[in-house]
Amino acid sequence: MGIVRDTKSSRKIPSGMLYILFSFTPWVVYWVICGMGSKMGVVIPLAISLLLVIPQIHKKDFNSMELFSFLYFSTATTATFIFNLNIFVEKSGFLGYLTLFLMALFSLIIKKPFTFQVSKRDYPEIYWKEKSFLVINNIITGVWAVIFIANATIFLLNETSAIILSNTLIAFGITFSIVFPLKAPAYFATKEFRKYDWRVNLTQKPKGEYDVIIVGSGIAGLTCGALLSKRGYKVLVLEQHHKVGGYCSSFERKDFVFNTGVENVSGLWEKGPVTYLLKELGFEEGRTFRKE
Numbered sequence: 001m002g003i004v005r006d007t008k009s010s011r012k013i014p015s016g017m018l019y020i021l022f023s024f025t026p027w028v029v030y031w032v033i034c035g036m037g038s039k040m041g042v043v044i045p046l047a048i049s050l051l052l053v054i055p056q057i058h059k060k061d062f063n064s065m066e067l068f069s070f071l072y073f074s075t076a077t078t079a080t081f082i083f084n085l086n087i088f089v090e091k092s093g094f095l096g097y098l099t100l101f102l103m104a105l106f107s108l109i110i111k112k113p114f115t116f117q118v119s120k121r122d123y124p125e126i127y128w129k130e131k132s133f134l135v136i137n138n139i140i141t142g143v144w145a146v147i148f149i150a151n152a153t154i155f156l157l158n159e160t161s162a163i164i165l166s167n168t169l170i171a172f173g174i175t176f177s178i179v180f181p182l183k184a185p186a187y188f189a190t191k192e193f194r195k196y197d198w199r200v201n202l203t204q205k206p207k208g209e210y211d212v213i214i215v216g217s218g219i220a221g222l223t224c225g226a227l228l229s230k231r232g233y234k235v236l237v238l239e240q241h242h243k244v245g246g247y248c249s250s251f252e253r254k255d256f257v258f259n260t261g262v263e264n265v266s267g268l269w270e271k272g273p274v275t276y277l278l279k280e281l282g283f284e285e286g287r288t289f290r291k292e
């Protein structure tokens with residue numbers, strides 16, 4: 001049996017979260033330097049955002065975040081140095097967060113949520129067209145949009161604790177962006193199942209010896225049985241054949257071994273579904289498949 005690995009995804013891909021923090025760099029620099037009252041606070045971020053946008057010009061594939069950053073800092077530099085306006089320095093908190101809100105909103109309107117563009121770095125291409133992948137990213141981008149507009153309002157109202165409040169919201173956004181994608185796929189995947197009551201009443205022991213009986217020991221029956229027994233159910237798997245495995249098995253004829261069906265196993269990349277399943281069942285990496 002062979003193992004199909006998604007070569008693209010099993011490569012070490014730069015983390016999307018790290019990249020998103022990286023793409024925030026011009027903004028952090030902007031707020032820090034403008035906070036000190038220096039006009040250089042608009043020029044240095046322009047240089048950084050230019051560096052970030054150049055690779056995208058080459059690829060002709062733009063991220064809303066980098067594009068908006070570059071446009072904003074170009075406008076801010078022109079206004080500050082050519083038209084002698086100080087508003088981009090004085091109101092850096094309000095204008096910056098308002099722009100980030102508009103960026104997030106724009107990315108939602110064009111159906112390319114800005115976190116989706118970044119998440120593509122973390123997940124293999126096979127996931128990108130998954131409805132839940134887009135839904136999850138719409139939610140995360142939506143949360144960021146709310147955070148950005150909240151922070152813009154905080155700075156507009158000139159709250160004394162604006163920096164603490166805005167950074168608290170940003171910290172919440174980062175935590176949410178890390179935790180939500182880990183929890184949400186399982187929630188969406190099991191949504192259909194939750195319509196039914198699958199509980200086995202373990203307190204009132206049924207008359208039989210088993211909580212669950214599975215007919216057929218193909219890969220589906222065996223996986224289901226293993227997951228259920230891991231959760232404490234007593235499982236009986238019934239098989240009509242003399243051997244388990246169904247199509248995921250083999251037989252011998254005259255010293256030759258033939259597959260009954262399966263010869264390739266996919267979904268074994270870092271965040272692949274089979275990898276999740278094997279981890280859930282406690283299989284150690286590298287000790288799951290035996291070459292024969």
Ligand SMILES: Cc1cc2nc3c(=O)[nH]c(=O)nc-3n(C[C@H](O)[C@H](O)[C@H](O)COP(=O)(O)OP(=O)(O)OC[C@H]3O[C@@H](n4cnc5c(N)ncnc54)[C@H](O)[C@@H]3O)c2cc1C
Nearest residue numbers: 216217218219220221238239240246247248261262263264
């Ligand atoms: C030729 C071929 C090649 C394939 N290649 C691949 C591949 O390379 N990669 C891949 O991922 N997928 C492959 N597949 C698909 C894969 O084999 C199946 O999707 C998978 O094995 C199905 O598993 P299952 O447990 O649902 O069913 P099965 O493997 O069909 O298992 C059903 C089991 O139930 C038993 N059973 C049925 N009725 C009863 C009964 N009344 N009482 C007791 N036992 C019963 C059967 O004997 C059998 O053991 C291939 C399929 C075929 C046919």
